[in-house]
Structure formats: C-alpha cells, structure tokens
Amino acid sequence: MATNSYLFVILANCTIKFIMKATSFTNSSLIHHRLYVYLLFFFSLGAFACQTSQGETKDKTNTDTSKTAQINKPVNEVATPLFVVTGYSRELANISQDSLSQLYCAGKVYVLAPAKAKADRFFKCTNGKTLPDLKAFAKLAKNALMVTDIDHLIAQYKALNVNGTSFFEAPTKYPLIDQSEGSTPFDYAKKVTKFTLTGVTAITRNTGLAADAKGPDFLIEKVKHHFQNSDLVHISNEVSFDPKCVYIKYDPRYKFCTKERDFKTLIDLNTDIVELTGNHNKDFGSTPYKLTYDWYKKNGMKTFGGGLNEQQANTPLIIDLKDGKKMAFIGYNQACPIGECAQGTTKSGANRYNREKARKLLQDLKQNKKIDIVFASVQFTEVDSYKPHSKQIKISYDLLNFGADVVYGSQAHQVQEIEFYKGKPLFHGLGNFLFDQIHRVGVRRGYFLHHYIYGGKVVQSVPVYTWISNERRPVIATKAQADAIKKLIFPDRLIYKW
Template sequence: MLLNSRLMYKLGFLKSTVFIVALVFMWIFIKFRTFLWICRINGAGGKVQGVRSRVQGARRCGLECCLFVVMLVLGLVGCGGDAPLPTVVPLAVLLPPPPTPILAATELRPATELRPATELRPATEPLPATATAVSPPTLISAETAVPPDIITAAQQIAHSNPNQFQWTDDVNAADLQLVLNVGQPFAEWVYAVAAPFPTVADGISLAEIQSAWQGDTQSFVIASSDLPALKIFFGSAGTAVSTTPSAELVDTLWKQRPSYTILPFHQLTPRLKVMQLDGISPHDPDFDLSVYPLVLSVGIEGEETAVSNFLTTWNGSTTNRDPAKITRVAMTGVTALVRATAHQMELNGVSYPGTAVSPILTSADITHVSNEVSFSATCAYPDPFGGTSFCSRDSYFQLLTDIGVDVVELTGNHLNDLGRENLIRSLEMYTNAGMSTFGGGADLAEAEKPLLITHNNNQIAFLGCNPVGPTYAWATADLPGSRPCDDGIYEQISELNEDGYVVIATQQYHEFYHYAATAQQQVDFKKLAAAGATAVSGSQGHHAQGFDFHNGAFIHYGLGNLFFDQMNNLGTRQTFVDTYVIYDNQLISIDLWTGLIENYARPRDMTPQERTAVLTATFNASEWKENNE
C-alpha cells in the first residue's frame, strides 16, 4: 500500500506541473493582449473613440482575468484529489477520522482517510530482516569396533552440543564416522595381555596368541565389548576364545585358569598379571608404542570442516595409557645394614648390595625401603658374626641414595637398639637427603602422621605400625620410635580412602619362617584391607610369604629380606620387590621382581628356574579362592 501511494503521488505531481505550465502561458497571453489594447488606444487620436476603447478593453481584460482565476482554482482542486501524500500516523495513537461524504464510485477518497493500522509504518522503520537458515546438526556415528569409552565420550559431546552435533546409530546416515586405523587420528588405544595373578609364566609371543586365537589349544576369555576391536588384530576367533560380560571377566578367568585375556590397558586390575608380549610390557617405564603390536588408532572421517569442528570440541581421552597419569611405587622388605651385610659393604664398597636390584628401584617413581636400623656416628666396624643389637655406620647411607630411595619406613624393631638419639639423628639425615618417612618419628604424634604424596595427580598415602615392639622401639608422647598399632590406624585408613587416596598400609608383624601366612596374620592384615587400604604389605618378612586379595585390596604377607645377611635358609634369601602401578588414581597392577641374596648382602635376579620355584611356592601357600572378594 505504501509503494502504491508513492506511485500515485508521483503521477499527481506530474499532472499538476503540466497544468501550472499551461496557466503560465495563458497568463502571458492575457498580458500580451492587454499590451496591444493599450497601444491601439494611444494611436487612435480620438477622444471619444479612446473612451470607448478603454471601456471595451477593460471588459475584455476583466473577462480574461476571471477566466484565469477560474481555471487556476479548478486546476488546483483537480490536482489535489489525485494522489495525497502518505500520512504518518503513530500506531499507538489513532484519531477517529472526520465524517466522510458519500462519494461517487470513481471518486478518490479524501487525503485525511486513515489506513488500517496494520498497514501503517513510520517512514524510518526498517524492513524486516530476512531470517537466517539454521544448519541441521552434524550426525555422528561409529564403527562397531571403536572402543566403548570413545563412543561414550562422543555421545556426551553430542548431548552437550545439540545444535552442533547429534548421535546416530545409523552409520550410513552419519556425516562423521569414528573409525579405526584410518581417517584423521585423534586417539590411541593400548591393549594388554593378562592372566590371573597366580600365573607363573611371565610372557607370551604374538605368534602364540595368533595360533591360540584361531585354534583350540589355549583358553582366551574376552569381554564381549572388546571382541570387535580384537578381531582387527587377530581376525575371527576360534573355539578357544570365549566371551563374557566385562563385569564378569576377572572372575571367569580365575575359574578357568590357566587362561588369558586381552583388554584395554586402563581396565587392568590387581587380580590380573600383565604378560610381556614378545618381551615388552605396557608397564615398562620406557614403553614404546611404535614397537608394541596391540595399539589401535582411533580416527574420524567426514567433511573437512565438520571433522575440524569435532576435533576442536573433543574433550575425551586421546589415549588410555597416558604416561602423565602413571605412578610406579616400588615396595621392598627388610633393610638392615649390619653384621655380614655391612662387612661386605666394607669389603666391596657401600653400593655393592644394590648393584643388581638398583635398576628396578631407580626406575620407580617412588621407591620404598623399611630401614630397621638407625645410623650412628660411633657405630663400630661390623662384625659378621655379631649379635642382634644393631647400628649402621654413616657411610652406609650412600647405598640408600644410590638405589633412589624416596620413602623410608620406620616401623622397625631395632630403631632404638643403641639409643633413641640415633633415631633423632637419622631423621635429620633422611630429611637432609630429601627422603620422607612414615610409621615412626621424633614422637608419637609424628609417628602417627600419614605420609601423603601426590605424583602425576595420583594421591598416595603411606601408613604403618609395629604391633610387636619391643617397648623401647615404640614412640611415646615425647620420645622417638615406631608407631604402635591401635584402632586409630583403621580410622585414618578409612578417612584417607574416603578422601580419594590410594592407601598403602604396612605392618612390622611377628616373624614366621614359612611361606604361608598364619591364621591370625591373615585376620590382622585383612582388617587393614577392610578399613579401606588399597594395598597391605608385610615389612617384617625376613622369609618370603604368600599373597591374598581382600575387599578389593592386594595383600603381600611378607616380601623377604632386601638387604640382610640371613643366608642359612632359601626362604630368607628369596626376596620380592612389588611395583604397584597406579593409573589415574587407581591401583591397576602389581609387577613382582624376584631376587636371590648372595654373598650375605646382594640380591640378584633369579634364574627362570629359581623364579618359577619361588612363585610356585608362594602361590601355593596363598590359598587362592575362586572368588577373592
């Protein structure tokens, strides 16, 4: 309507202009006639005729002027009714129109007539903007073999960004597809070969797995959710491969042992033993993805811009084995740098006892020793056949530095053998060397404090106590010593567990010279596990002992001597270093290093036959159950 009114206005203006020009020419014509009439009067010469001529000229002039005025009025009225200027009336204040005369059907409406309110716009009001088309969300899907954790993370992205992404189970309809070993890579998934913890064998070859996978000779139990991915490595599975729900995998493996599985690295559990694959373990500190065969590359395929948008938005894991989330804690047994052990240090150098075990201990992120004997500035030259009242010479401290000790446990029975002042002095030596302590201290309050360590975002707590004594070994309110065991340690463990710590609890328990834990020993160690400990370690064990699992916790009743001179019994020469592998604040695995003490001082790597013997002996003594809860 507004455009139509403007067009009518322009046409009316053109007609008015033409009419006014015509009137101007008429006015000029009248003036010219008047001029001729005056000239004729002046030239007549006759008075009478001049009077008559004036009268006639006046009449003509009057008639012509009247005609001019009438035509001018008619012209203005005619032009004014053609196209009225558009009238701007605010929408909010509409005045009622004046009475409208009845008009002929062809007659134009007066300029004062109001238009309907819906057609009125201020002259300055902009035209409505054209609506921008909204792009539909990008559809995302995944191959069946893509790890469930990746799929879950992608679905979460779609849920959190509904205007940008939408998940679909229809792979063919998807704009973006999660794929394996092709496409734009954005994550790597590492798989581990594992077996029930009481498995003597330490490794398997890729060829053996391939043969067993497609044959019927070796038992493999696979989580149903992992089977599609594993087919990419090994093809279709044979009759020896069975599947089970992921939640039932570990129990099924234990019931069917000897058996093996292959599972994502981050889903490992302490009840499983990680097997070396062609000599490589994903637990190795120098683990190299490029030479390890069980790695899948997760990629994304689709239109380039959509792929870029997805990768920008991706906030899930880029690997399930992130070195920045791994902490290795090396736990050891008895250290007592005295008697024949000290004598060998004098003969062969203070670093001699650690030469073989040092690579294991120094490769850990946190290395633990339970040093039962304090250092003394007045400690005499060692007697290899001496008694049981002990001290260590200051020079022997270098051995602890050489093997990379980070944490010193002070639950030992012999800390105060030659005076409490030696323990105070030893505490200063540990502090000056940057070593932390727990399980003992300058007084009871200090001895009861848990040692809290954060490494790679893993929160780890150490607590320990001495239930045996002797009395002079225990700390008091104002004297140094080891922490006596009481109910307070259970409360601390529970609180630390609730606070999210991986809790490592130790005991300087009664000494037994056999592999099996006694009934009471099992009760006392399981109480620590029931309180919420993640792992329980028997620091007292001069003789290597067996294992257990309780309430989800790993228990080793006795690790054996690390540095001590008991050579008269095979069980006191056998020693373990238990390396706890903590990933993303969870204990996921334990690696067992086995050594045999020689020359009264130095634990060395066992031969394969020696290792088989000690593992068999300790596993048989462990009374493994079908359901270790």
C-alpha cells in the same frame, strides 16, 4: 536477503501509486500501454527478489549444514591400551598379536564387558565370550585368557607381553592400542606412576663388613639398575646409623647399627620413602634414631610408620601421583617386642598397632581426605614360614576391610605367600632385600615389586625375584631360583579367589 526485500517493497508501492495516477489523468490507450510497462517492471523485480532469496536460502542451508556437521563431529577420543591377562601361577608371559587376534575372533579368549566395544573394534571382529565383571574371571584365570583395557586392569591378573613388549616398559612400542582416527595418544608419562616396594633392609653385621671391604656401592651393584626409572622408591630400613658403629659377624647379643657412609645405598637407589616400622631402629637409643631421622629429611626422603613421638608416628604420608591422584602410606608394628615403639609426646619409635586406631585413620583417609589409594604396612611378629600366621591374616583382612587398597608385611625375613582378598593385593611378606642372612634357603629368597598405578589404583604389581648371595648382598635370582619362589608364593587357593 532482508535488504533486497525492503527495496522490492518500496519499488512495488511506487509502481502501484504511479499506476493509480495514470488511471486518473491519462486517456485509455495511454493508460493501457503504461500499465503494461509497469506491470512488466513489477514482475521483473519480483523475479529478481525471488532469485536473490533462493540464493541466500541456499547459502544459509550450506552454513547450517556446516554448523550441524561441526556439532555432530565425534569428540576427540583418547587412545586406550588393551591387555590380555591371565593368572600369576601360569608360565605364560608373552603372546603374539597374530595369535591373540585369531583366538579373540574365534571366541577362545574372554573379553570383559566394559572393554568389549573397543576390543571388537581393535581386532575387527565380534567376540561373544563376554564376562560381566573382573570377579567373574577369578576362578578362570588359572587356565584362561581375558582381554580388558587399562581402565579395568587390576593387579590380581597378570598382563602378558605382546610381541615381546610390555606396555609398562615400552609403552610407545606396545601394539595393543585402540586408537581411532584423530584420537589423542595415551600420555603414559603423565598418567602412570611406577612405585617400587622392597622388603627388609638392615645394613649391619656381615652386610656391613662387605661394605667395609668393598664399599657401599658393592651392596646394590647387581640390583641398582631396576631402580633407576621408578617414580617412587620405598625402603623399609630397620637400622639407624651411629657414629660409633662397628660391624661384626653374627653374635646373638649384637645390637644393630649402620655406618652413615653406607646410607649412600639409599641415595643410589633413588629412595623417596623410608618406612620406620622396624624392630631395630632404636637398638642404640633415641640419639641415633633422631640423627637418622634428620638425615632422611635432609636428603629429601619422606617417612611413615615411625617418628619422634606417638602422634608423628601415626601420621600418614600422603603423596601426589603423576595424574593428580593421591596415595597414602600408613605403617604399624604389631607387638613392639623390644620397646621400639613411640609413646606420648617425647618417646620416638615405630607406630604401635591398634585395631580401632587403624580403623579411624583409614576412615579419615578415605572418607574425609578422599585419598584414592592407601598402602598399609605392618611389621608383624616374625615367623619362619612361607605361610602367614593367623593373627597376621586377621590384621591384614581388617586393614583391607577398613579401606586399605594394598596391604603388605614388612617383617618377613623369609618370603611369604601372596593373596588377593576381595580383588585387593595382600603381600604377606617380601623377604629380605638388603640383609646378611644366608643360613637357610628361606631367608635367601625374596622379591621386590614394581607397582604401576593409574587412575587411583594399582593396575599391575610386577615382582622381581632376588637371592642373597654368599657375598651378603642381593642379586637377581636365576630362573630356577625365581621359579622356586613363584611356586611358594602363588598358591592357587589364595590367588584364584575373590
């Protein structure tokens, strides 16, 4: 357009000059004739310039409109998994998508306010039964359902399967995904970390004799498949191996040891993290402890809650999660009843609990090191009860108040209650995982946990219930056995509060 206008101006000037000359040097009739011709030429050029300008303006308008459309184009969203949650004491474990849709649109289920827009879009209706925050659902969870999204999912509420599918077991088949046109699929493999946490492991006495008779593979044969797709596996091992170890049946004077051969079970369970808060790791002294500690390192297993000296025992284990967030583990022994704790620069063992020491460590992890999630473990003094003792509760609350995100007791041979404290999970005791006790029902019951971690928090903790069989090994609990455990560890007074 600029070039055409410039040419037009030049031609116009030339025309005017020519007319002026014609006026000066020609007779009247000739002047009138020539003036008519040049004026016609002048206006023709003007019309041409206007047409060109209008065409270019139209092209520019189209270009500007196209650019505006690109600017206003919606940002490429990421698909969001939605969940329907309830309380852990409920038998309900599955719901059909059709049933959920009807309930949602009829206002018979709650929806969390931050997830409402996506849920309304997914179910194609407006739900008016909105809860402002997760705390508001705590007292309702026993008898109600709530829809939320993965960004507002917490371990306190049990996520139901939908159409028989768990998002955490089969994310590509899970139906409740809010995915608008052109949105990016939710990348489960890069965003969700599966961490498996277990109870007491002590391969000794009769469990060791079972390994002598049938090999170490026999010990984990019935549970091994649950550990094959975990990203991280934790074992709280309470016994060191000794080259001179001999297994015997129960004897109150017997000190605990393991044969190195039987540590193959830790490898086969894909163990990544070994907790050293236990009471019996130094039953045979410092040499077996050091041999075992070196074995862990040689086999790529990281440790926490114990070490070769006091400082090392108190050093947290920090791990990078799949989404780039950071998770830390700290561990303690409450009482060190048989002198098993580390001291000074030369004595190895477990990390002795001290309230102020724990407070400072958690403060450093959260405020200075910016750790997203901290698991805190304590080997409490043992009690044969499904309920935790008062000192145990006090220490656990302290750790949660100091900044821990999950607290669990690693001491419990008898499974203990689960509690949610200010929205944080507190597992008072997971029971025996790999130990020989079968003399009463309480010590045969146990569970391990699949923690699913997303966005720097535990969004679900799924228990798998176990039973120590007559063959002195863990097996998956029957439905009746699992139901009995659930009734004991999920009391209403502890799970429907905030």
